[in-house]
Amino acid sequence: MSYLRSPERQRQILSCARKVFAERGFHGANVSHICAEAGIGRGTLYLYFENKRAVLVAILEDLVSRVKALMARRHIPRIPREAAKALTRDQIVAFSEGRLAELLGVVFSDQQTLRIVLREAVGLDVDIDKILATMDATLISIVERDLIAARDELGLVRDGIDLHHVATMVVGGVEKLALAALRGDIASDLPALIRSVVQFHLYGTMKPQAEGGVA
């Protein structure tokens, strides 16, 4: 028995639960597993959370709030259009990479949360789905906002693109890469991954010459 103040104990349980859920999945994890991990009695968990599901919800909402905080914090740098025109390709790439790294840093700050969001929390129940949808929507809107700014203020974006679709695909693509990395299907070389993402979403796959050579 160790006496901890409420908020610390709550955080401790949360972090142990994160670990356990990531390792065993939501259904594979017992309340007992979590409590053993946290070194507390089984009843203690119920002093801090209504039930097992509420622990997961807390983990997810914690992440959502971090993502929303990011969105609130981040503002589009105001560059005059003239200056925008003078941006080099490398400057644009570098800026995009920075933005993306920032985003990924918050979302996938730890592998455990990543695993939980992408795998353990999926398909559990309607309310949890709503939280995941909120997170998706927030992530997507962050990317979309950047794209809209790049289009409207910097004039950098190709015409006739549905930016919401694109933002959705960017987030989905990033998550799939992350999942593949989690599975060990591809190397977890974050900078390389980020470079791939940025290159891909800026330029697409088609050779400029090919494009250029087209009537």
Next chain:
Amino acid sequence: MSYLRSPERQRQILSCARKVFAERGFHGANVSHICAEAGIGRGTLYLYFENKRAVLVAILEDLVSRVKALMARRHIPRIPREAAKALTRDQIVAFSEGRLAELLGVVFSDQQTLRIVLREAVGLDVDIDKILATMDATLISIVERDLIAARDELGLVRDGIDLHHVATMVVGGVEKLALAALRGDIASDLPALIRSVVQFHLYGTMKPQAEGGVA
């Protein structure tokens, strides 16, 4: 009650299970639900499947085999490099759209299977994960093969791109769009979605002029 020979009955159970799993999720669905849907007794299911999990596995493996069949069937059209150079932008787009539509047609032939793959089968257990990973890998390798062919045989692909990463992102992006459509966050207008995907992955987001204007 009704006399169906083994294979038909098996298929019938499978299709009822698909419906039930899609509607209620793997954990939310009882064996009873499936059997009621199929109009058979609870024990009968066990004549055809070892257990509940095996039913889901069968659904997934059925999909995997359809995807693999697609991969085996599909071969890259051999176009002489010279001809490739003469391809118009619209021809490339049209061809890509066709390929993608074909792919999506197999994978997401029905909303039920889609839902199961993207939501209900996620995070269940290690073996099911392996199946999902196999499907991901197969899908990705289909896209990747197309990309490799476009690069190596047609010379259409930009240099310095990690095509495995790109293929992964394309699949991930498509799935995220599908998920958003399932959730009702975006319109389920398949042709429009396919167009977005193809435009995005061919050209990326950056304006050609912007790119062109860079030193």
Next chain:
Amino acid sequence: MSYLRSPERQRQILSCARKVFAERGFHGANVSHICAEAGIGRGTLYLYFENKRAVLVAILEDLVSRVKALMARRHIPRIPREAAKALTRDQIVAFSEGRLAELLGVVFSDQQTLRIVLREAVGLDVDIDKILATMDATLISIVERDLIAARDELGLVRDGIDLHHVATMVVGGVEKLALAALRGDIASDLPALIRSVVQFHLYGTMKPQAEGGVA
């Protein structure tokens, strides 16, 4: 494992539960106790009853329906008022004793049910309370109906009596006697008890001379 048809199994569980509840009380009795007594698995009980509480409710409602059946069955014998006047004291006593014995026969047909009604089902929850109240009300109204008939049709009842109060007291008195008998505080000599009840409720305690001698 023994295969019983639904209704028999249900009745068997009910009768075992009656025994177990009577012996150990509602809270003292486990579902396991009941199942062990019935020689069935723990889950089997839940095929027949929604939960432990529902088993008790079924026991009580079974009794209520027997009591209500008695009330429906029983009709007041129509005796012309003239004939009523000619009834001897012993005839009235004998008739009352018969009626009471009939009532007790249904209600307290077995000690187990009696114990459950008087002790184990008391104070459990609002709905069970309602059932007990219904039973009380039915018993009381049976007695009251007899009293009203004796008053209105036979003219046998003293003036200025609140017959509902009296009926309530009769039922309460009988139950207290039964409880005392259950506890072993008084002899379980049913005929003697019935005689006491009838004498008491017909004549009261006061000596007729005493009454007669009053101005």
Next chain:
Amino acid sequence: MSYLRSPERQRQILSCARKVFAERGFHGANVSHICAEAGIGRGTLYLYFENKRAVLVAILEDLVSRVKALMARRHIPRIPREAAKALTRDQIVAFSEGRLAELLGVVFSDQQTLRIVLREAVGLDVDIDKILATMDATLISIVERDLIAARDELGLVRDGIDLHHVATMVVGGVEKLALAALRGDIASDLPALIRSVVQFHLYGTMKPQAEGGVA
């Protein structure tokens, strides 16, 4: 927080527990409920009572001791037999009503205790049952002693009556009336109820003429 010496604090807890038990029943009431009501910490209760059950026992024993005190206090007024013969019917009734009111005053001094005795403490465990049995026995013996006195010293009681049975029925009848009043089935008009009880137990239900007219 508030400084109360042991005995007052004990009494305070007891009175809060009485309220809580009456409102929620023994099983429905948490130790927390009681402590919250008393404005003390959860551990504090255990400084004054061994456990939850002990609190209920204390409430009941307090009542038992009040009832026993009544019994000890109450003595039969010595009236010469001659004087007894001269008692009017109204005098006897008035006296009986007084005695009964006195009894009820102690037992059911408050609705809370009444509810606990009649509903919440019933069927809990063997020891509590013994206390309730003691209370029943004491109440019954008080009534019985009055009846014996009325018979042996005043000669007011009809022959051939088992006074223990009668006393038991009187107590049972009174309790059933009280229960019905608690339930709202009958009006809680104490004087009217007392009158009904006294009339009934003195005179019974049968019309004197009817009785008189019998051979």
Next chain:
DNA sequence: GATGAATGAGTTTTCATTCAT
């Protein structure tokens, strides 16, 4: 082959009680 009654392992959850502070 088909059935569905029976099973019981496995989990969540509650709450009286303890004891470090």
Next chain:
DNA sequence: AATGAATGAAAACTCATTCAT
């Protein structure tokens, strides 16, 4: 003396699976 955080025993209940019919 007072507290309330921590405990864990105890119990209800679900549901995939078995197997007598």
